[in-house]
Amino acid sequence: MTFSTMLSTMAAGMLRTCGIFFLTLLGSLPLGMVVCLLRKSKHALVRTIVKIYISIMRGTPLMLQLLVWYFGPYYLFRLPIGGWRFPAIIFGFVVNYAAYFAEIYRSGIDSMPVGQYEAAEVLGYTKGRTFFRIILPQVVKRILPAVTNEVITLVKDTSLAFTLAYSEVFSLAKQISASQTSFVPFVIAGVFYYIANYAVAFAMERIEKALNYYR
Amino acid sequence: MILEMKNIQKSFGGVRVLRDISVCVDQGEVVSIIGPSGSGKSTLLRCATFLETVDSGEIRYEGEPAVTTDEYGNAHYAAPDALRALKRYYGLVFQQFNLFPHYTVLKNVTDAPLTVQKRDKAEVHGTAMELLRKMGLEDKASSYPYQLSGGQQQRVAIARALAMRPEILFFDEPTSALDPELTGEVLKVIKQLAVEKMTMVIVTHEMPFARAVSDRVVFMDGGVIVEQGDPEAVFGAPQQARTKQFLQTYQR
Numbered sequence: 001m002t003f004s005t006m007l008s009t010m011a012a013g014m015l016r017t018c019g020i021f022f023l024t025l026l027g028s029l030p031l032g033m034v035v036c037l038l039r040k041s042k043h044a045l046v047r048t049i050v051k052i053y054i055s056i057m058r059g060t061p062l063m064l065q066l067l068v069w070y071f072g073p074y075y076l077f078r079l080p081i082g083g084w085r086f087p088a089i090i091f092g093f094v095v096n097y098a099a100y101f102a103e104i105y106r107s108g109i110d111s112m113p114v115g116q117y118e119a120a121e122v123l124g125y126t127k128g129r130t131f132f133r134i135i136l137p138q139v140v141k142r143i144l145p146a147v148t149n150e151v152i153t154l155v156k157d158t159s160l161a162f163t164l165a166y167s168e169v170f171s172l173a174k175q176i177s178a179s180q181t182s183f184v185p186f187v188i189a190g191v192f193y194y195i196a197n198y199a200v201a202f203a204m205e206r207i208e209k210a211l212n213y214y215r
Numbered sequence: 216m217i218l219e220m221k222n223i224q225k226s227f228g229g230v231r232v233l234r235d236i237s238v239c240v241d242q243g244e245v246v247s248i249i250g251p252s253g254s255g256k257s258t259l260l261r262c263a264t265f266l267e268t269v270d271s272g273e274i275r276y277e278g279e280p281a282v283t284t285d286e287y288g289n290a291h292y293a294a295p296d297a298l299r300a301l302k303r304y305y306g307l308v309f310q311q312f313n314l315f316p317h318y319t320v321l322k323n324v325t326d327a328p329l330t331v332q333k334r335d336k337a338e339v340h341g342t343a344m345e346l347l348r349k350m351g352l353e354d355k356a357s358s359y360p361y362q363l364s365g366g367q368q369q370r371v372a373i374a375r376a377l378a379m380r381p382e383i384l385f386f387d388e389p390t391s392a393l394d395p396e397l398t399g400e401v402l403k404v405i406k407q408l409a410v411e412k413m414t415m416v417i418v419t420h421e422m423p424f425a426r427a428v429s430d431r432v433v434f435m436d437g438g439v440i441v442e443q444g445d446p447e448a449v450f451g452a453p454q455q456a457r458t459k460q461f462l463q464t465y466q467r
Contacts, residue, residue, distance in 0.1 A: 113311075118266055118309070118313065119313035122264055122302065123302075124299055124302040124303070125327065129330060133326070133330065214360075214361060215361040
């Protein structure tokens with residue numbers, strides 16, 4: 001197999017990796033905010049449930065969670081396996097990353113000085129307006145570095161879809177490497193992840209700079 | 216009567232911070248509240264502006280009840296909507312300014328009139344620029360708070376409060392977070408507001424300022440009003456030993 005055939009075979013995997021990456025962000029960034037607000041709910045029961053959820057998501061390997069989402073329905077309910085490989089992967093990634101993002105959001109919200117809430121309250125802003133107009137924009141700026149970290153980790157974590165035999169770039173690299181007894185696919189995969197993360201870091205730096213108009 | 220506070224009681228974890236305080240403020244009146252740290256001055260302002268809830272007592276703005284107390288001594292607040300509507304009567308200037316750092320000076324001043332009061336954009340913009348001019352900050356309209364000195368930030372905060380067209384403006388130690396050379400510019404604009412008969416309640420440690428600007432001075436200590444009256448009377452011939460003792464610490 002020539003280098004260019006390897007590359008073109010793996011290109012399909014790269015697309016699938018990007019698919020996992022973007023769909024996970026699309027789902028987990030907003031879901032994380034919902035989780036974060038529930039985590040700060042005034043109902044103790046809601047708070048406790050969300051705390052347990054976050055604790056499990058952070059306390060067990062994502063690889064294990066993916067296996068549970070994919071094989072769980074069979075072992076628990078004897079449902080036929082298959083058909084939901086990709087949905088199971090996306091679901092697993094989204095609920096896992098939402099837990100991490102929720103904690104990042106929470107740290108950002110908790111770091112806001114109380115004076116911002118009080119100024120808004122005296123000016124007659126409702127709770128919702130205070131959150132969306134005054135608090136959230138400032139929280140976004142504060143948490144950006146932490147979010148960047150998480151997004152970079154996600155790029156690399158997409159390789160965990162390998163566990164469910166989904167042919168993203170890492171799975172393909174392993175397959176081709178074994179069949180061709182070649183080390184090159186791993187190099188290609190490595191370069192791909194590196195470039196992807198370079199792009200992520202570059203984009204996030206641009207966003208950070210764009211938000212530097214105030215302090 | 217713009218503001219009536221009657222028999223206000225407030226405790227923090229068993230410590231009685233306000234013990235049966237009653238204060239009324241008339242249209243156009245400037246009232247300074249002085250007293251040592253921990254005397255309850257700021258807590259009184261925070262209760263008046265609903266940032267703290269009172270344990271018992273009555274608060275009315277323009278006769279509209281915000282808090283009433285039943286025969287068992289328990290305070291009852293008006294419904295949240297009614298309470299929010301009462302906010303149109305007052306503004307508050309904080310010790311720490313609390314400007315919104317992600318908004319320009321102009322947007323800090325115009326955002327609440329536009330989004331909360333839903334006033335006309337052109338009118339709000341004109342009012343805001345007029346206020347900034349009055350504060351000597353018209354050239355700072357497009358600056359961000361971090362680009363301003365503390366004194367400038369506090370003047371923006373005053374403009375922001377005034378843009379809401381309050382009937383009464385509260386100041387919670389407006390110059391305590393400022394370097395000494397910057398307090399003058401803030402006190403000057405407050406004096407100007409007093410000349411224009413803006414109703415104000417000012418918690419302050421600036422004794423000469425309080426004496427010069429106030430119609431009435433209230434001396435608080437230990438959660439009670441020890442003495443109040445005409446500034447010349449309170450500063451010139453205090454009746455209570457505690458007042459004398461406190462004012463002496465400011466003599467130099």
